[in-house]
Amino acid sequence: MDPAKGATERVVEDHLVRLIELSHAIHSHPETAFEETRSAAAVAGILSDGGFTVETAVCDLPTAFSADAGSGPLVVAICAEYDALPGVGHACGHNIIAASAAGAALALARVADELGITVRVLGTPAEEGGGGKILLLERGAFDGVHAAMMVHPWPTERLAATCLAVSHFDVHFSGKQAHASAAPWEGINALDAMTVSQVGIGLLRQHLRPGDQVHGVITEGGSAANVVPASVTGRFMCRALSLADLGVLEPRVQACFHAGAQATGSSVSFEDLSPVYSHMESDPDLLAAYRSNAEHLGRRFDLDDEARPRPTLSTDMANVSLTVPTIHPLMAIESRGAVNHQPEFAAACVTASADLAVHDAAVAMAWTAIDAAVNTSLRDRLLSRTA
Numbered sequence: 001m002d003p004a005k006g007a008t009e010r011v012v013e014d015h016l017v018r019l020i021e022l023s024h025a026i027h028s029h030p031e032t033a034f035e036e037t038r039s040a041a042a043v044a045g046i047l048s049d050g051g052f053t054v055e056t057a058v059c060d061l062p063t064a065f066s067a068d069a070g071s072g073p074l075v076v077a078i079c080a081e082y083d084a085l086p087g088v089g090h091a092c093g094h095n096i097i098a099a100s101a102a103g104a105a106l107a108l109a110r111v112a113d114e115l116g117i118t119v120r121v122l123g124t125p126a127e128e129g130g131g132g133k134i135l136l137l138e139r140g141a142f143d144g145v146h147a148a149m150m151v152h153p154w155p156t157e158r159l160a161a162t163c164l165a166v167s168h169f170d171v172h173f174s175g176k177q178a179h180a181s182a183a184p185w186e187g188i189n190a191l192d193a194m195t196v197s198q199v200g201i202g203l204l205r206q207h208l209r210p211g212d213q214v215h216g217v218i219t220e221g222g223s224a225a226n227v228v229p230a231s232v233t234g235r236f237m238c239r240a241l242s243l244a245d246l247g248v249l250e251p252r253v254q255a256c257f258h259a260g261a262q263a264t265g266s267s268v269s270f271e272d273l274s275p276v277y278s279h280m281e282s283d284p285d286l287l288a289a290y291r292s293n294a295e296h297l298g299r300r301f302d303l304d305d306e307a308r309p310r311p312t313l314s315t316d317m318a319n320v321s322l323t324v325p326t327i328h329p330l331m332a333i334e335s336r337g338a339v340n341h342q343p344e345f346a347a348a349c350v351t352a353s354a355d356l357a358v359h360d361a362a363v364a365m366a367w368t369a370i371d372a373a374v375n376t377s378l379r380d381r382l383l384s385r386t387a
Helices: 003-028 037-049 094-115 132-138 190-207 243-264 284-296 317-321 343-348 352-374 376-384
Strands: 053-056 065-069 074-080 117-123 147-149 152-154 165-174 213-220 231-240 267-272 330-332
Touching (some): 003 352, 065 094, 074 094, 074 352, 094 352, 117 352, 147 284, 190 213, 190 243, 243 267, 284 376
Parallel strands (some): 074 117
Antiparallel strands (some): 165 231
């Protein structure tokens, strides 16, 4: 084995107990978007203890941080996610992402200067609907970065997903309260407006293009059965294969909400909850290096080799990929048939399989960064871009 790769694997193994403790600690105290105070501090703390220079609350985001080690010209960013989902905690395994990012960075710090690398860990809040990486990207956190990476837990091993562009927004209908029995004609039913809108969206689904998706929940639907509801709010997402396709889909969905308002006499307004997430473009050379390294650790990519359809998801790492050469592979953990965003998957994220993923993801990312540093053509290509 390449001496640098051997050295980085030993560093991960030396820190593995603490990395697993970090993963389990984040999992046991789930914090949702932009509220990840404890989780961000825990990840930043292990990096600070490992000799990284840590800057907290970067880019005016209290739970974001940037941590650097090494001083080489090739800047490799490893993204650490640590936010949880409302209601189901770490059902996307961000605890594994955070711990493996810390592990990869600690390992790379050992060889950074001899390989001409600067290792940067970016603590990126609010992947679940808040667009933390997009805000960091817009505010300069990725300036000077030549390559970015992270590894996401999944039920199966995949090199990449089909990352859909997505918008997150609230829809608010305003009507007029009235006694639902004595004088319902005096009211304007905002819940009826939402119902009409959802029927319209349901009918629209027949005519959506492949890759188009719409999801939503009602977060406020009235307070009493005998009061005509005057205030109703829903939270919705529109997804499409590209930003251009999303630009076509979203107005069609909004037209359904306007129809609900017009049919009932309600008024409707929209509130964007985050920047729009884009589609993703993985860097093929970095992805090939990751595959080779993951396979050396015993990971297999049969589903990719069989050209099985990629899973669909959305991530704010996609926006980074349109600016910085990026990879976002999916690493399998044993979930007994559960899929991401289920409580059973959250439970799987602190099992022995999940702990192995902390190790393997950390080592695979470290080795991939080493390949980027020592492969002359790849290194030159990465350095030649304007970051």
